[in-house]
Amino acid sequence: MALDSCTSNVSPALAVRSSVGVELWACENTDLQYVYKSSLPREETRNCRSISFSSDGHYFAYSNGNEVKVLNTLDWKVKCTLPRPKAFYLKFSPIGNYISTWELYTVTKDKPEGSSNMFIYDLSSGSEVFDIVQKNQTDWEPSWSTDESLFAIVIGGEALFYDLSGDCKNFNTFTRKIGGSRGAVVSLSPGASPPCVAVYTPGAKGGPSMCKLYKYPSLSQNQAIACKSFFQADRVDLLWNKRGSGILLLTSTEVDKSGASYYGNQALHFMATKGDSCSVPLSKEGPVHCVKWSPKATEFVVVYGFMPSKAALYNLKCDVVYDFGEGPRNCAFFNPFGNLLALAGFGNLPGNVEIWDIKKKEILTNIKCPDTTYFEWNPNGIYFITATTAPRLRIGNGFKVYHYSGALVHETIWPQGQELLGIEWQKYADGTFEEPIITKVKPEGIKSSLPEASNKAYTPPHLRMLKEGKDPEQFMPRPQGKPNVTLPGSSASRKGGLKSMADKSNKTKNKKELGVAKSGEKNLSCKNGTESTVDEFHCQNRKHKPAKQVLVKETDSINVLNDGPQEILKQGPKKSGNPEKEKKIRHVAKKLSDIKKLKLRQEQGETLELNQLNKISMEAKFLEELKILKMTT
Numbered sequence: 001m002a003l004d005s006c007t008s009n010v011s012p013a014l015a016v017r018s019s020v021g022v023e024l025w026a027c028e029n030t031d032l033q034y035v036y037k038s039s040l041p042r043e044e045t046r047n048c049r050s051i052s053f054s055s056d057g058h059y060f061a062y063s064n065g066n067e068v069k070v071l072n073t074l075d076w077k078v079k080c081t082l083p084r085p086k087a088f089y090l091k092f093s094p095i096g097n098y099i100s101t102w103e104l105y106t107v108t109k110d111k112p113e114g115s116s117n118m119f120i121y122d123l124s125s126g127s128e129v130f131d132i133v134q135k136n137q138t139d140w141e142p143s144w145s146t147d148e149s150l151f152a153i154v155i156g157g158e159a160l161f162y163d164l165s166g167d168c169k170n171f172n173t174f175t176r177k178i179g180g181s182r183g184a185v186v187s188l189s190p191g192a193s194p195p196c197v198a199v200y201t202p203g204a205k206g207g208p209s210m211c212k213l214y215k216y217p218s219l220s221q222n223q224a225i226a227c228k229s230f231f232q233a234d235r236v237d238l239l240w241n242k243r244g245s246g247i248l249l250l251t252s253t254e255v256d257k258s259g260a261s262y263y264g265n266q267a268l269h270f271m272a273t274k275g276d277s278c279s280v281p282l283s284k285e286g287p288v289h290c291v292k293w294s295p296k297a298t299e300f301v302v303v304y305g306f307m308p309s310k311a312a313l314y315n316l317k318c319d320v321v322y323d324f325g326e327g328p329r330n331c332a333f334f335n336p337f338g339n340l341l342a343l344a345g346f347g348n349l350p351g352n353v354e355i356w357d358i359k360k361k362e363i364l365t366n367i368k369c370p371d372t373t374y375f376e377w378n379p380n381g382i383y384f385i386t387a388t389t390a391p392r393l394r395i396g397n398g399f400k401v402y403h404y405s406g407a408l409v410h411e412t413i414w415p416q417g418q419e420l421l422g423i424e425w426q427k428y429a430d431g432t433f434e435e436p437i438i439t440k441v442k443p444e445g446i447k448s449s450l451p452e453a454s455n456k457a458y459t460p461p462h463l464r465m466l467k468e469g470k471d472p473e474q475f476m477p478r479p480q481g482k483p484n485v486t487l488p489g490s491s492a493s494r495k496g497g498l499k500s501m502a503d504k505s506n507k508t509k510n511k512k513e514l515g516v517a518k519s520g521e522k523n524l525s526c527k528n529g530t531e532s533t534v535d536e537f538h539c540q541n542r543k544h545k546p547a548k549q550v551l552v553k554e555t556d557s558i559n560v561l562n563d564g565p566q567e568i569l570k571q572g573p574k575k576s577g578n579p580e581k582e583k584k585i586r587h588v589a590k591k592l593s594d595i596k597k598l599k600l601r602q603e604q605g606e607t608l609e610l611n612q613l614n615k616i617s618m619e620a621k622f623l624e625e626l627k628i629l630k631m632t633t
Contacts, residue, residue, distance in 0.1 A: 189244030407445030
């Protein structure tokens with residue numbers, strides 16, 4: 001089948017990280033069928049933790065448990081190797097002259113104070129030029145200017161700036177600094193040089209948190225070009241648009257004192273380099289699930305609110321340009337040109353993916369991609385890839401490639417006994433591809449080999465058997481060598497009881513249906529075509545009672561790094577000599593155990609409340625947190 005794959009002969013490679021090695025796949029422009037080719041590099045290793053392409057796609061780096069290898073993608077030969085066997089994260093600088101690595105911070109008997117775990121290497125020589133201790137796996141990477149003439153990093157609460165312009169590239173001595181406090185965050189703007197600088201300082205002793213914008217190198221307190229203060233912010237994500245003319249501040253707290261959410265609350269603020277600042281208005285209560293800038297840098301999308309969440313497009317004045325309505329969504333992805341937007345619901349949500357034409361403000365397709373743990377647009381802006389990866393999901397691993405119209409054009413199912421750990425498309429510099437013209441023509445695709453998920457409601461086995469006229473007791477295993485004795489509670493005495501339970505269940509169901517019919521005038525029609533009663537929405541405005549306890553067998557415990565949260569709570573964490581860390585492990589394991597119980601109730605057909613669904617959607621975050629904590633014990 002002929003597909004409008006791209007406007008040039010460039011075909012992005014696909015890097016694949018699995019439990020058996022690292023591979024690079026290629027495709028033919030005519031059919032987009034990705035396959036491994038013997039001419040491309042492949043390395044067998046079970047210890048690859050990270051893969052990364054540079055922003056222009058000239059370099060590809062991966063760790064193999066012994067070292068970090070950097071390949072030149074022009075000929076796929078090794079550019080240099082870095083002596084970092086424990087590298088956990090890899091990140092290229094904007095132009096690709098440097099690469100940063102981060103590994104887990106450890107303390108030994110020889111070095112009780114710990115040693116450096118974040119490093120910067122010069123790719124031209126493969127030599128180490130900078131190292132420092134960065135204990136936290138979030139906000140570990142340095143911030144670079146677009147031309148790499150400046151980089152900044154927070155050390156001991158101070159934002160330090162290193163000037164790399166000219167022939168003398170000095171990584172040993174910082175040129176300027178801004179005094180801050182513990183938990184400070186610094187970010188340099190992309191675009192023009194010298195860049196603007198955003199510095200976030202958390203509040204202390206009940207005071208407000210604050211974010212200030214400066215124009216480098218004017219970093220005095222009275223030289224700030226914009227300032228925004230806010231309360232209830234334990235941490236902040238700084239999100240620049242592509243031009244560096246505006247920045248979004250996504251603030252969040254660890255605990256929501258109102259009790260409406262298990263995971264604190266979020267707020268969104270906007271600051272412009274011209275000096276303007278404001279709070280982004282959100283018309284529905286609940287968490288901010290996702291914030292993304294358009295590559296055009298003039299608009300941004302926000303997905304927010306209790307489920308079904310809302311999604312809206314804003315301009316630089318923080319006015320709503322378009323309301324996408326409500327739906328089961330928690331993610332948003334612009335294609336590289338900003339003319340297509342994918343709104344999706346992954347994690348505990350059913351996997352709906354909506355593709356919108358941003359210019360015409362109309363939906364092009366709505367498909368379902370269940371069990372998706374990774375989503376990425378092709379650099380040509382026409383195709384996107386969805387993948388099911390471990391350790392989030394250890395079964396059904398594989399990836400699919402779709403046309404923006406929803407046509408499936410490629411599918412790879414991972415072999416049993418192996419796990420797909422990561423996947424990434426090769427990146428390209430701006431101008432490599434032309435902006436695609438969006439049409440409603442749907443190319444011929446292929447049919448997925450995976451069975452579609454059933455929409456049939458779950459019926460417990462005993463009710464299923466009663467409906468079929470069978471006695472559930474007949475199918476229960478009995479101990480060998482012992483006579484069958486009729487006791488109170490056995491088949492003879494329970495049969496009537498089971499039937500009465502079924503009758504009671506049916507009566508309750510009929511009453512509920514009757515109640516919904518009587519309150520039909522209270523129904524709310526959502527924009528996505530679904531209906532919900534007003535009562536279902538009231539729970540987001542009141543404190544919820546604790547969920548009823550559900551018995552879970554030990555064999556149902558979640559398998560996380562060999563020990564599930566059920567086992568951790570039962571046996572206690574492995575002794576690490578750090579009581580605070582052991583306490584954190586038990587805390588995270590308890591949350592994962594609660595999520596497991598909620599999912600079991602959901603599978604049994606019980607309707608969960610909105611805050612409980614929100615808690616289930618955080619499972620991936622807690623799995624990653626538990627993984628990090630256990631690896632550092």
